[in-house]
Structure formats: structure tokens, C-alpha cells
Amino acid sequence: MEVMLIASDRWSCTVRIRREYDDDKGDKHDQVKEETFGKVLANPEDVELAIRRAQKAVLNPGKPAKDFLTYNFDSKEEAASNELQFSRNLVVLEVRGMPYNLTLIDLPGIINSTENEDDTHLIQLIRKVVKSYISKPHTIIVAAISCKNDIDNQTVFALANEVKEGKQRTLGVLTKVDQIEEGCHDGWLGVMQGEKFPLELGYYMVRNSTKVELDEHIGAEEATWREKTFFEESTALQPLRDNKNLSQRLGVPSLIKMLSDILVQKVKQQLPDMKQSVDEQLKKTRTELAELPPVVQEKERADVLQQALRSLDRDAKLLLNAQGCLSSKHFVQRWHAIYEGMARRVFSTRPRFILLDADASGMVEASYGDSKDFDGDDEEGSFPAKLTLGQVKDIVAKERSYELPKFTPYTALQSVIQHFQGMWNEHAFQCLDKSAELLKTELNIIIVKHFGRFRDSHLESIVRLCMEDVVDQQYSEARKQITLLIEMESTERQPPFTLNRHYFEESHCRILERMKAEMCKYQMRGVDQQVLRQDVANALAALARIPGFQGMTQDQLLALKPCNPDVGEELPIMAATMAYFKVSSKRYVDYVALSITRLLYVRVAESIEGHVDRYLKRLSAEAAAGKRESANPLLLMKDGQADAGASRQWQDSEVVLSLVADDPKIAKQRGSLQAKLESLQATRSVLSRFA
Known part of the structure; x- marks a missing residue:
């Protein structure tokens, strides 16, 4: 029991019942409820009976407190008739007319045993209550x-x-x-x-x-x-x-x-x-109240839903443009990192050849691509098998038909190129899978932001399922486009092709020179290298005096040495394969990235609002036809067709607008915070007056 003694000239006593706890669960209520028990007492002799009656009401929470205002205590077994033997809720006395201001809380007496074995839990409960007060x-x-x-x-x-x-x-x-x-x-x-x-x-x-x-x-x-x-x-x-x-x-x-x-x-x-x-x-409570969504009035539900859909559409588009907030920039950075990873894996499949000297058993490996050609390191484990000079010879021999000597079958070049394209589709599809998962994750964050308050009404789940439906549809379209790109690049289905001739020819010439120079160095491996370097330097200096030969490099000089007739056909094929890979791989990764961007990211951002709108129209149409009243609207998503029957406007549909009703949990939280705010404001006012 709490007793508040208040200094004043006239004596009076007000009895109240303060309910702070749930008697069944023992949990504290979000909002304290306090009710006045009976009339204000003017005679001190009436206080004792009023207290006993109020305590009786507290111990019988299943009945209205007013039922005990005139209760008669005429039974010796009075306590046995109570619903509870103990309650954490309080009887509060406000006694005016005292010489001092003082607040006392009369705590229950500590017990160490109970007469009834079923009441033994009261021992620890009472100790817990007492300790909770004296710990302050x-x-x-x-x-x-x-x-x-x-x-x-x-x-x-x-x-x-x-x-x-x-x-x-x-x-x-x-x-x-x-x-x-x-x-x-x-x-x-x-x-x-x-x-x-x-x-x-x-x-x-x-x-x-x-x-x-x-x-x-x-x-x-x-x-x-x-x-x-x-x-x-x-x-x-x-x-x-x-x-x-x-x-x-x-x-x-x-x-x-x-x-x-x-x-x-x-x-x-x-x-x-x-x-x-x-x-x-007060500051914290006001902030928490401000962060809660405003109350949704019934007449405003259609506007609130429409605004949420527009906000979803806006944020989805801003996300792709890296506008609006820092998180969208982080999204684009992660998105582009997926593309860059795909590019590295494709570039790691570049051609690698092993050059064998015709007159010796030693080997020289010619590997295409300097560090300046591609950013980043090779992806481990993604290399296709290397081809030796002998294997290339076998391919040429296999493809030969009516060609004259020194003319190489074009189909041999196609076969060698095809050898290094086999893993491109795997890397592209992995990129598409990761992109779709990233997009779903980010869009889920936006959906929670605008529809999370409507979780209990299933509206958040509806929008999420519509989003996933759109992503899945556009994923299929993007996969079809990537498959087409793979078919276009596959030399198994069509000959190699490029209009980027200058880049191809420049690369082919440089790579062929390098390969010839490597073979020449290998053939001269027995020569004194210091003498060889000096002779090469002297030769380059002499050539520099001849018009047209200025700026010639060591590799270009060594490449002038006639090739062994046994490798005269294979080296150009190997150089052409490397040059074409430079052209086709860069073209391929760009178009895979562009396809995913357009068909997945952009199309999804453009389609979500319309897809949800069509779903709500269908839900409205079913409700109007009597097929649906208040059943779970998620059942509509089972067939994956949100567009069917989407001709009716949803803005006047009771079933649709019920999805935007104020969330009971948020309403309860708002009420609790508002009550807390009022209590704190009252406390602040009292403290100011005291000061």
C-alpha cells in the first residue's frame, strides 16, 4: 500500500487502486492504470474499512472494483474466497490535512513458510517485490x-x-x-x-x-x-x-x-x-514517438497506401542511380563488384600455349595478357587447359581439306578459339544469380521501410512476394539474353567476327612478334647472353639509321628471323586466338553486365509499383465478386499470376484498405509512449514547482 501525506488545512482521504502488473503473467503493463475507489472520505474512521475493501478488489481482479465498494466482511474464511493470495498492484491513499508532505510505501511482511503448500511460491515473490522497492x-x-x-x-x-x-x-x-x-x-x-x-x-x-x-x-x-x-x-x-x-x-x-x-x-x-x-x-520519448508512423485514419487509408507505393517506386529507382542516400551508393558499389568479379573470371580463361622447339625437347610457355591488359589477379582454378604446339598442329591437320600448302584451314582457328570459351556461360550465370540476390536484399530493406508497419495485415508480405515475382520474371529474361550472347560468341555455332579490326590487327601483330621472339630466344639459348645483348643493341642502332626502322624493339628484331617451317602455320593461329580473345572477352563481359543492368535491375525498378497495383486490383475484384472477405490475401500469390482479373480499382475496396489499418502493435506502442510522455511532463511540472 502507498500512503501519500499532503500538507493542507482540511483533512480528506482519497483511495485509489493502481494496476501496474498483469496478475496472471506477472509482467508490467505498458501503461499504468489508476482508478479512484469510492468517494473522497471526510471522516478518518472510514479509512480502515475503505482500505480493506480496496484490498479485496485488488485480490479479485476478475470482478469490477465497484462491486466491492459496499462489501461486508462477515466471514471468518474471508481470505480463502479471494482469487489471489497476493498481488503486486497497489492500494493508494492520498491523505490531505497533514502537517508534513511525505510518501510511504507499506511493503508486505517477509515470510519464510506458508500453511498451504500451493502458496510456497509467495515466499520468493514477496521477497522479490520487497527487494525491488528497497533496491532503489x-x-x-x-x-x-x-x-x-x-x-x-x-x-x-x-x-x-x-x-x-x-x-x-x-x-x-x-x-x-x-x-x-x-x-x-x-x-x-x-x-x-x-x-x-x-x-x-x-x-x-x-x-x-x-x-x-x-x-x-x-x-x-x-x-x-x-x-x-x-x-x-x-x-x-x-x-x-x-x-x-x-x-x-x-x-x-x-x-x-x-x-x-x-x-x-x-x-x-x-x-x-x-x-x-x-x-x-522526455527527449528520448519524444524521439521514439516521432519515429513511429502517424495514425492511419480510415478515410486516409487509400492515400496512405498510394503514397507508400510511390515511395517504393521512387526509392527503388534512386537505388539504381546511386542517389538519395549513402546506402544506395554502397549498393551500386556491391553491384559493380559482382560485375568486376565476373569479368576477372572470364579474363582468367584467356588462351595459354606451350611452344615446343622443333629441334629440342625443351618448352617455352607463351601466356597471353600482361598485367596492364586486365585489372586484378586471375581467379584461382578457372583456367582452361593449355594447348601445346603439337596439339595445335593436330587441330590444323584434322581440319585440313583442299587447302594449298601454306594456307591454313579457317575452321582450325575456330576450334582453337572455342577451346577457351567453354567456361564463359558459367561465370555469367553466377553473376546473374548474385545480382538477383543482391537486388532482392536491397529491395526488402526498402519494403520494410515503407510497409513494415503493416506486417500483421500481410501487406508487407504481399509487396515482398510481388517484388520477388517481378525479380524472378526479369531474371528469366536476363538469363535468356545471356544465353543468346553466349551463342553469339560461340565459334561452334558461327565464325568469329568483329568490326573492331584495328584493335584486333594491332593485337595480333604484337602477339605474333612476341611469340616469334620467344622462340628465337629459346633457339639461341646456348649463345653467350652478354655478347648476344650487345650484338642486338648494335644491330638496333644500325637499323635506327635506316628510314622506317627507327624505334624498333628487341622483340621486333628477333621476330625478323625466319620461323622454322614446321611452325609456320601454327604460330599465326595461336596469335589470332589471343588477339580475338582480347576483342571478344571484353565485348562479352560488357554486354553481360549491360543485359543484367537493363533486364534485371532497371526493369524490376520500373515494374514493382505496377505489379503491386495489379495484384491489389485483382484482390479487389475477387472481394467484389464475393470470393474473398477477410481471408489471407497471400493465397492469391499461389498461382503466381498477380495480373489476372486486375480490372477493378482497389481504392474503394474494403478488403484492400483493411490492409492499411493501423498496426495494433504500433498503436499499443504509441499509446504507451504517449502515456509515458504525459507522466514525464507532469513530473517535470512538479519538479519545476518544487524548485
Whole structure:
């Protein structure tokens, strides 16, 4: 029970019931509910019965509280008729007309056993409740200790020691002091004097009204006078009266004044921190309220849904253009990284040949592509098999028909090129798969942003399924286009082709020179290399004096050496394969990337809003035809056809607009935050007045 004593000229008492907890689950309510129990009391003698009736209402939450306003306690088995034996919800007394302002919370007594085995859970529950209150660092713990009991067995001291600075915040109150047995006063005097169980706030002594006095219904003034008379006349307590400090600690009025003074002192000390804490909570609560979506009024549902669809369309397009926010730039960076990975894997399939000298068993590997030709390293494990000079010879021999000597079959070149194109489709399809997954992930984030508040009504799931439907459709279109590109590049289906002749011819000439130079170096491997380098330098210097030969390189000079007749046909084929790979691979990766961009990313961004709109029209049409009232609208997606029957406008469809109803969870959260805001504002106002 909570008792608020308020200083005023006129006495009155208001009884309230404060429900903070769910009695079944034990969870705290998001919003505290407080109701006034009965009329304002003007007679102190009516308070006890009103409290008992309010407590009865708290222990029977299944019935309205008003049913207990006139309840008669005429049964000895009264407690057995309650729904609950204990509740964390409170009876609150607001007592005006007191000389001091003070708030007291009467906690339940600690128990160590129960008569009924089914009630044993109450032992820990009560301890938990008590500890939750006394753990608060600004709380003063008033320990009521009966002088009829042994102070050594008081559980309150053990609990106080379990919480931070609990002993320093505990004030002892010795009750029933008039019932101390003869010869036992010295022990209690020692407690008051701080010799036993010392507390920083010390102890007070009070005399309780006896049962006879309670039955006589003596008033508060009479009870106070009798208590004062007792302390003045008690011979056993003379040592306390003789002590100037301890004499001020006798009686209820002294106790109340002390508690009031402590309360005022603590409030003054903590007021700046309290105001700062309240201001911070106000700011946080306002921010949380502002972040919640606004309330959706029934007449605004169509506009809210239309606006959400437009926002989805806008953000999807901004995402592809890397506009609007930093996250869209990160998306484009990840998207392009997928393309670059595909390009590296395709470039890693470049032709690699092993050149064999006709007169020796040694080998020279000619590998196409300097580091300047392609960015990044080769992808591990993606190389096609290398071809030796002998294998190329076999291909030429296999393809020969009516060609004259020194004329190479064109089909031999096609076969060699085809050898190095076999893995292109695999790399392109992997790129498409990763691109589709990335797009779905990013669009899901946008969908949650605009439709996440409608999760319970299935609207978010509807939009997500429509998005996935569009992505899957465009994925199929992009895959068809990539398949066509693969067929166009495959020399198995058609001859190699390019209009980029200058690039092809320049590459072919440079690569052929390099291959001839490598074979020449191999053939001269027995020559003194220092002498050879000097002779080559002298030859280049002499040639530089001849018009047209300026700037000739070592490889160009060595390439002038006539080739071995046995490799005269194969080297040009190998050089042409390398040159054509440069042309075709760069062309291929560009068009794969462009196809995915256009057919997947762009088309999806352009189609989502329309696809959802057609789905809602179909849902509206089914509802109008009586096929659907409030059943799960996701069932429409089972056949994957969102367009069927999409002729009816959805803006006036009750079934469609019900999807945009305010989310109950968000409404509950908004109500809880609003109640918290009002409570904090009221607290802030009180603190300002106190200051």
C-alpha cells in the first residue's frame, strides 16, 4: 500500500487502486492504470474499512472494483474466497490535512513458510517485490521491528545488506514498545543507543494502539496523547528521555517529522539530477514517438497506401542511380563488384600455349595478357587447359581439306578459339544469380521501410512476394539474353567476327612478334647472353639509321628471323586466338553486365509499383465478386499470376484498405509512449514547482 501525506488545512482521504502488473503473467503493463475507489472520505474512521475493501478488489481482479465498494466482511474464511493470495498492484491513499508532505510505501511482511503448500511460491515473490522497492538508491528503508520479537532474527537487515548502500539507507522503528517484558528493556535501550545493530539513520520508538483502544475507536489525537503520556511516564525508558538526542526519537510525530525532513533534504540534493533525468527521458520519448508512423485514419487509408507505393517506386529507382542516400551508393558499389568479379573470371580463361622447339625437347610457355591488359589477379582454378604446339598442329591437320600448302584451314582457328570459351556461360550465370540476390536484399530493406508497419495485415508480405515475382520474371529474361550472347560468341555455332579490326590487327601483330621472339630466344639459348645483348643493341642502332626502322624493339628484331617451317602455320593461329580473345572477352563481359543492368535491375525498378497495383486490383475484384472477405490475401500469390482479373480499382475496396489499418502493435506502442510522455511532463511540472 502507498500512503501519500499532503500538507493542507482540511483533512480528506482519497483511495485509489493502481494496476501496474498483469496478475496472471506477472509482467508490467505498458501503461499504468489508476482508478479512484469510492468517494473522497471526510471522516478518518472510514479509512480502515475503505482500505480493506480496496484490498479485496485488488485480490479479485476478475470482478469490477465497484462491486466491492459496499462489501461486508462477515466471514471468518474471508481470505480463502479471494482469487489471489497476493498481488503486486497497489492500494493508494492520498491523505490531505497533514502537517508534513511525505510518501510511504507499506511493503508486505517477509515470510519464510506458508500453511498451504500451493502458496510456497509467495515466499520468493514477496521477497522479490520487497527487494525491488528497497533496491532503489534514493529510497529510505523504514524497518518496523516489533519489541515482542527477537531483533537477532529480523530478516529486514539481511535484505538491506543485499542491496547497494542498504544499511546506510535504513531507519529502524521499534514498535509495541509498551509490551516489552520486565527485565528486557536494556537490550532495546542498547539498540536505541547504537550499541547493537547500529544504523546510520538510527532508530525511533513508537507505541501502537492496543486492541482495546482500537475497539474503542479512539481518534488520532487521543492516540497521539496516550503515546506521549506513555513515553513521559515510563520509568524503564528514563535513560532515553535524559538523552537530548534520543528524546527526540520517541513517538510517531517525531518519526514523521524526521522522515519528512529526510525526504525534503534528499529531494533538494537530487533535484538537479532528477530534472536532468526527466529531461533526457522526455527527449528520448519524444524521439521514439516521432519515429513511429502517424495514425492511419480510415478515410486516409487509400492515400496512405498510394503514397507508400510511390515511395517504393521512387526509392527503388534512386537505388539504381546511386542517389538519395549513402546506402544506395554502397549498393551500386556491391553491384559493380559482382560485375568486376565476373569479368576477372572470364579474363582468367584467356588462351595459354606451350611452344615446343622443333629441334629440342625443351618448352617455352607463351601466356597471353600482361598485367596492364586486365585489372586484378586471375581467379584461382578457372583456367582452361593449355594447348601445346603439337596439339595445335593436330587441330590444323584434322581440319585440313583442299587447302594449298601454306594456307591454313579457317575452321582450325575456330576450334582453337572455342577451346577457351567453354567456361564463359558459367561465370555469367553466377553473376546473374548474385545480382538477383543482391537486388532482392536491397529491395526488402526498402519494403520494410515503407510497409513494415503493416506486417500483421500481410501487406508487407504481399509487396515482398510481388517484388520477388517481378525479380524472378526479369531474371528469366536476363538469363535468356545471356544465353543468346553466349551463342553469339560461340565459334561452334558461327565464325568469329568483329568490326573492331584495328584493335584486333594491332593485337595480333604484337602477339605474333612476341611469340616469334620467344622462340628465337629459346633457339639461341646456348649463345653467350652478354655478347648476344650487345650484338642486338648494335644491330638496333644500325637499323635506327635506316628510314622506317627507327624505334624498333628487341622483340621486333628477333621476330625478323625466319620461323622454322614446321611452325609456320601454327604460330599465326595461336596469335589470332589471343588477339580475338582480347576483342571478344571484353565485348562479352560488357554486354553481360549491360543485359543484367537493363533486364534485371532497371526493369524490376520500373515494374514493382505496377505489379503491386495489379495484384491489389485483382484482390479487389475477387472481394467484389464475393470470393474473398477477410481471408489471407497471400493465397492469391499461389498461382503466381498477380495480373489476372486486375480490372477493378482497389481504392474503394474494403478488403484492400483493411490492409492499411493501423498496426495494433504500433498503436499499443504509441499509446504507451504517449502515456509515458504525459507522466514525464507532469513530473517535470512538479519538479519545476518544487524548485
